[in-house]
Amino acid sequence: EEESVNTTYTLQLDWQSENNSKLHYPLSVYVFDKANNCVLRENIASAYTPFSFSLPEGRYTVSVFSALSNNDFTFPLEVIPDSYIRLKNGNCCTLPLQMGQARVGLTQSTLVSLTLSYMVSALHFSFNLVPEEAKSVQVTVSPVSSSVSFVGNYRNDAEACVVSCHKEGHVWKSDAVYVFPYQDAQTHLSVMVRMPDKDEVYSYTYGASLKPGYPYHFTGNYQEGVSLDGD
Numbered sequence: 001e002e003e004s005v006n007t008t009y010t011l012q013l014d015w016q017s018e019n020n021s022k023l024h025y026p027l028s029v030y031v032f033d034k035a036n037n038c039v040l041r042e043n044i045a046s047a048y049t050p051f052s053f054s055l056p057e058g059r060y061t062v063s064v065f066s067a068l069s070n071n072d073f074t075f076p077l078e079v080i081p082d083s084y085i086r087l088k089n090g091n092c093c094t095l096p097l098q099m100g101q102a103r104v105g106l107t108q109s110t111l112v113s114l115t116l117s118y119m120v121s122a123l124h125f126s127f128n129l130v131p132e133e134a135k136s137v138q139v140t141v142s143p144v145s146s147s148v149s150f151v152g153n154y155r156n157d158a159e160a161c162v163v164s165c166h167k168e169g170h171v172w173k174s175d176a177v178y179v180f181p182y183q184d185a186q187t188h189l190s191v192m193v194r195m196p197d198k199d200e201v202y203s204y205t206y207g208a209s210l211k212p213g214y215p216y217h218f219t220g221n222y223q224e225g226v227s228l229d230g231d
Contacts, residue, residue, distance in 0.1 A: 010109040012052040013044075015064060017098060018117040018213075023047070024067040024095050027116075030079065030150055034059040038079040038150075055106055062102045063150050064114055067095035084147035084155055091146050091161040092177045096120050099152050118213035119148055120178035125165055127172040128221040133196055137165040137172040139218075140190040144210070145180035154180050181210040189218065 011031075017023050025047070031040035039060070044051050061081060068085065072093035076083040087093055100114035125139050143158035161179050165172040187206040192199055210216065 006056040008054040008056050009106050010052050010054055011060070011062075011104065011106060012050075012109070012111045013062070013064070014111060014113040015044075015100060016113075016115055017066070018115055021098070021118070023098065023116065024069075028065040028068040030063045030065075031055070032061045032063075032081050032150070036080045036082075041079070057106055060104045060106060061151060062104060062112060062114070063152070064100045064116060066098040066116055067093075068097060069095065072097075079150065081151045082149050082153070084149050086147040087180065091144050091159045092163070092179050093120065094175075094178070096122060096178045097148070099148075101152060119152065119180065121181050121210035121212055122215040123163065123174070123177045123179060123210075124215065124217045125163060125172075125174040126217075126219050127165065127191070128170070128219070130170075130172050130193060130222045131195070134172070135194040135196065136192075137194075138192045139163045139165070139174070140188075140192070141179065142188050142190075143182040143185055145182050148180055154183065156182055158182055158185075176215075179210065181212055183209055185209050191220065193222070 026043035026045050029042045029044060030038055033039050040053060072088055072095065074086045074088050097119045098116040099119050100116035102112045102114055104110060104112055123141065127137055130137060140160050140162050142160035144161050145154040146157050146159040147155040163174045163177050165174045187210055189204045189206060191202045
C-alpha cells in the first residue's frame with residue numbers, strides 16, 4: 001500500500017473543571033484547523049469516556065464545552081471559531097456553561113489537558129415584604145451578552161435578560177439564572193412588581209460589570225421601594 005502523504009497523529013484529551021465544579025455531560029468538542037475549518041465535532045458521553053482522534057500534522061484549536069445543550073442554545077449555520085452560539089431563551093440559560101480551550105501544534109501524538117471554567121455569571125434574586133396582593137415580580141438585568149463564540153469571546157451586544165420570581169412563603173425569589181457578561185459596563189437592574197391595578201418599577205445600578213464564574217445574590221425589600229444589597 002502507498003503511504004498517504006499526510007501523516008496523522010493521535011490527539012488525546014484529558015479534562016477537568018476549575019475548582020472541581022460539576023461538569024454536565026455530554027461535553028461538546030470542536031476542533032478547528034488553522035484555516036478556521038471545523039475538522040471535528042464530537043460529544044464526550046461521560047467522565048469515563050476516553051477521548052482521542054487522529055488528525056493530520058498541523059496547528060489546531062480545540063474547544064470543549066459543558067452544558068452546551070439544544071434547550072439553551074441555538075447554533076450558527078457556519079461553525080467557525082468566530083461564529084456565535086446564541087442563548088435561545090431571553091438571553092439566559094438554566095445550566096451554567098463551562099468552556100476550556102487549547103491551541104495545539106500537532107507534530108507527534110499529543111495529550112492535551114484542558115481545564116473548563118465558567119463562561120456565565122449566576123444571578124439569584126430574593127425580595128421580602130412585597131405586598132400580599134402583588135401578582136408577579138420580575139427583574140430585568142442589562143446589559144448582558146446574547147452569545148459566545150466557539151473560542152470564548154462574548155458578543156457584547158448589550159441585550160437584556162428578564163428573570164421571573166416565584167413566591168415561597170412570604171418571599172419572592174428566582175431560581176439561579178445564568179447570563180453571559182457584558183464587559184466594562186455597570187449593571188442595571190429594573191424590578192417590576194405587578195399589582196392588581198398598576199405596575200411599579202424600581203431601578204438600580206450595580207456599579208460593576210458581571211464577571212463569569214461569580215454567583216451574585218441580590219436581596220431586596222419592598223418598604224420605601226425595593227432596596228438591593230448584592231454580594
